[in-house]
Amino acid sequence: MYNKIFSASIWIAVALLGAAALGGIALNRGEPINALWFITAALCVHAVAYRFYAAWIAARVLAIDPTRATPAERLNNGRDYIPTNRWIVFGHHFAAIAGPGPLVGPTLAAQFGYLPGTLWILIGAVLGGCVQDMVTLFFSTRRNGRSLGQMARDELGAIGGIAALIATLLIMIILIAVLGLVVVNAMKHSPWATSTVAATIPIAMLVGLYMRDIRPGRVLEGSLLGVILLLLAVAGGSWLDHQPGLRVLFDHPGLTLAWAVIAYGFAAAILPVWLLLAPRDYLSTFIKLGTVVLLALAIVWLQPAVKMPAFTQFIDGSGPIFGGKLFPFVFITIACGAVSGFHALIASGTTPKLLSNERDIRMIGYGGMALESFVAIIAMIAATVLDPGVFFAINSPAGVVGKEAAAAVAKISSWGFPVTVEQMSLLAQQMGEATLFARTGGAPSLAVGMASIFGSAFGQGMLALWYHFAIMFEAIFILTTLDAGTRVGRFMLQDMLGNIWQPLGRTSWYPSVLLTSGLVVAAWGYFLYIGVIDPNGGVNILWPLFGISNQILAAIALCVATGILVKSDKLKHAWITGLPLTWLVIVTSSAAWEKITSPDVRIGFLAAANDLAGKLASGVLPPEKAASAPTLIFNQRLDAALTLFFVCLLWLIVLDMLRICARHLNGKPVPPLSEAPHLVTQLEEAWQRD
Amino acid sequence: MAKRLNNLLRGQYAALRAYSTPERSGRSFSYGNRTAYPLRVRLPSSVCLRRSLRRALPLDLPATVLRWLYANWRKFWYALRQLSGDDAYERYLAHHSACHANTAPLSRKNFFQHEQQQKWSDIKRCC
Structure with missing residues (x-):
């Protein structure tokens, strides 16, 4: 009894503290606010949600059964199916789901002010993203670790399965293109950044050779060696930047770098995994976890002030970073930090094959995503501690604010965010860059934010080093996603083509490998090219496209989950996935509608295409722009068609799910539940003994 | 504090692991043709929390943490090796x-x- 009162009072205190922090963030106007409030609000909201909402879902809705043997136990083969300690599974799961998305999305969404993004990161994660990850993990665990596509086919029928497969492949392509664009923009005309990123390739190969031939399987030794070499590469970049003969080798415009990234992607997809992909992944995981922890500690220690206002005037849709109103574009832009469809692929891939007990599902599914959302909050802080004028100067493309520094500064100051040319050139000098104007994509501004936080924590003298470390940190795991994504895209394509002509399906047949890798790379390479040549900065085109596709994948996962809940006679509780699903359908449909039909040339794809076509016909374009105009017009129309296709895919799956649910509720036959039979776990005794 | 974190790390947290069997709690509910027994999902028991607060607060925290790190470095090393696949x-x-x-x-x-x-x-x- 006493314990109960004590525990209840602690939770009431946590809830009140969270509410106070959130209230403080939400109601503050016009004054800088301490970043610690963001951390407090996030921790309290996640803790309360984890303790109550997630526990309720686990016990009442999913009816998690700790006595039931998991696939890891039943199918234990010592390799991919292995019962594993839950902290280890948590580590693997988190390393897999945490990518560059939650860092870049909040940075871009900061153009609306700090409040809309922060609120959506918290609410979206607690009610949508975490629930999606957790239920997907649960359903996959009950189905021997089957993938989302297989579950869609088994539970909803062939239409759902095919739609999920196509959506996954297309999303992968858009994702790789947009991530490639972020890296290209970070390296543009920056010899230091380019040389450091280039150095990660031979370093990864060296580590790969070490782990394969010199000391086979010694992952920690190899990784330690690699991390030391990477830090040396960051410092070496500084030296190279001061060598006039060498620096021209790494000083390139965006288009050249885009071709380099495309060539790299093709090479990475056909090279053996041990040489490049696997060692790079070890390095990126260590660097990523280390940097995120360091950043969180530095924020707690320094408690920097958030200088961005709660809302900016750009909620009306006139934002410089990307066009579009607060609704629906803040939800599309944040994407990964709140709800990420991609996580459903991980939660239905490796993770369910490692779970030793169903009761770990809450911690790994819900807790893993809560931590990811916390990372997104940290990215939001790192973006908003910058002076708003500096933030907009870095992130606004030249097509919006003008090519000349003086013009850009005047334009940004006229928005009410004062910034001067001297301030920007001093900052660029401190960061060891030629200029920081129009460095779009989110990575440079995040790196400046991180460098200023680390700089004030560990000494101002190393700002340039911290900046380039942050760029390297982002680039290395973006390139890992690029490698891994291209390879998975290749496997999926080979799987599909294998149905047409069997030899193409053989993953080790070299002609097929070359052909399918080439097709996948060409697909994302084309979108990367579109982004790089776009005069308004490709982020305006590609990031919303990526956000829409990611949220549609999330909606597909939630469709599968809702369908399963209804088919398991849990209609009463189907709202836990039905509610976020409804919201995602509303958000993605309206965002797609705006992207297709809006008359604003910065939002609507077709409006932009028609505007350019009109200008081309009337001959007002200068000759060099007129030459590239037909390509730009075609690209905008292609983007519009792709968006339309995505939305049709979404509605197809939603309607198919509703049809299945209606049939089930009317007592008509539906595909049966594909749950594996119940077996009592034998692991439990062993656990209790030790 | 040290003991609590220690238990947490080993994944043996008694309060979280305890789930009710039908004999113990008598509670059960069914969905469709299946019967399930609810997890008794609880926060780390308040007794433990209180004890750990009493232990941690009067002492200086960094020393406690360092002692705990030193006492458990083998487990960290093991966890790190397992996490990385070493x-x-x-x-x-x-x-x-x-x-x-x-x-x-x-x-x-x-x-x-x-x-x-x-x-x-x-x-x-x-x-």
């Missing part, structure tokens, strides 16, 4: 001798190659 071969050998003792196990190098090839044929990293 000990994958040892685990494979253990599994092999338990389940397929009549065949020769793969060499370390071969095992590592197989492992990596298999690992990267699936979606492993996301946005």
Whole structure:
């Protein structure tokens, strides 16, 4: 009894503290606010949600059964199916789901002010993203670790399965293109950044050779060696930047770098995994976890002030970073930090094959995503501690604010965010860059934010080093996603083509490998090219496209989950996935509608295409722009068609799910539940003994 | 504090592990034709929290944390090896001798190659 009162009072205190922090963030106007409030609000909201909402879902809705043997136990083969300690599974799961998305999305969404993004990161994660990850993990665990596509086919029928497969492949392509664009923009005309990123390739190969031939399987030794070499590469970049003969080798415009990234992607997809992909992944995981922890500690220690206002005037849709109103574009832009469809692929891939007990599902599914959302909050802080004028100067493309520094500064100051040319050139000098104007994509501004936080924590003298470390940190795991994504895209394509002509399906047949890798790379390479040549900065085109596709994948996962809940006679509780699903359908449909039909040339794809076509016909374009105009017009129309296709895919799956649910509720036959039979776990005794 | 974190790390947290059996709690509910027993999901028991607060607060926290780190460095090292896959071969050998003792196990190098090839044929990293 006493314990109960004590525990209840602690939770009431946590809830009140969270509410106070959130209230403080939400109601503050016009004054800088301490970043610690963001951390407090996030921790309290996640803790309360984890303790109550997630526990309720686990016990009442999913009816998690700790006595039931998991696939890891039943199918234990010592390799991919292995019962594993839950902290280890948590580590693997988190390393897999945490990518560059939650860092870049909040940075871009900061153009609306700090409040809309922060609120959506918290609410979206607690009610949508975490629930999606957790239920997907649960359903996959009950189905021997089957993938989302297989579950869609088994539970909803062939239409759902095919739609999920196509959506996954297309999303992968858009994702790789947009991530490639972020890296290209970070390296543009920056010899230091380019040389450091280039150095990660031979370093990864060296580590790969070490782990394969010199000391086979010694992952920690190899990784330690690699991390030391990477830090040396960051410092070496500084030296190279001061060598006039060498620096021209790494000083390139965006288009050249885009071709380099495309060539790299093709090479990475056909090279053996041990040489490049696997060692790079070890390095990126260590660097990523280390940097995120360091950043969180530095924020707690320094408690920097958030200088961005709660809302900016750009909620009306006139934002410089990307066009579009607060609704629906803040939800599309944040994407990964709140709800990420991609996580459903991980939660239905490796993770369910490692779970030793169903009761770990809450911690790994819900807790893993809560931590990811916390990372997104940290990215939001790192973006908003910058002076708003500096933030907009870095992130606004030249097509919006003008090519000349003086013009850009005047334009940004006229928005009410004062910034001067001297301030920007001093900052660029401190960061060891030629200029920081129009460095779009989110990575440079995040790196400046991180460098200023680390700089004030560990000494101002190393700002340039911290900046380039942050760029390297982002680039290395973006390139890992690029490698891994291209390879998975290749496997999926080979799987599909294998149905047409069997030899193409053989993953080790070299002609097929070359052909399918080439097709996948060409697909994302084309979108990367579109982004790089776009005069308004490709982020305006590609990031919303990526956000829409990611949220549609999330909606597909939630469709599968809702369908399963209804088919398991849990209609009463189907709202836990039905509610976020409804919201995602509303958000993605309206965002797609705006992207297709809006008359604003910065939002609507077709409006932009028609505007350019009109200008081309009337001959007002200068000759060099007129030459590239037909390509730009075609690209905008292609983007519009792709968006339309995505939305049709979404509605197809939603309607198919509703049809299945209606049939089930009317007592008509539906595909049966594909749950594996119940077996009592034998692991439990062993656990209790030790 | 130290003990609590220690337990947490070993994944043996009694309060979280305890779930009710029908005999113990008498509560159960059914969905469709299945009966399930609810998890008694609880926060780390308040008794423990109170004790840990009493222990941690009067002492200086950094020293407590350092002592705890020192006392458990072996477990960290083990967790790190397992997380990174550094000990994958040892685990494979253990599994092999338990389940397929009549065949020769793969060499370390071969095992590592197989492992990596298999690992990267699936979606492993996301946005």
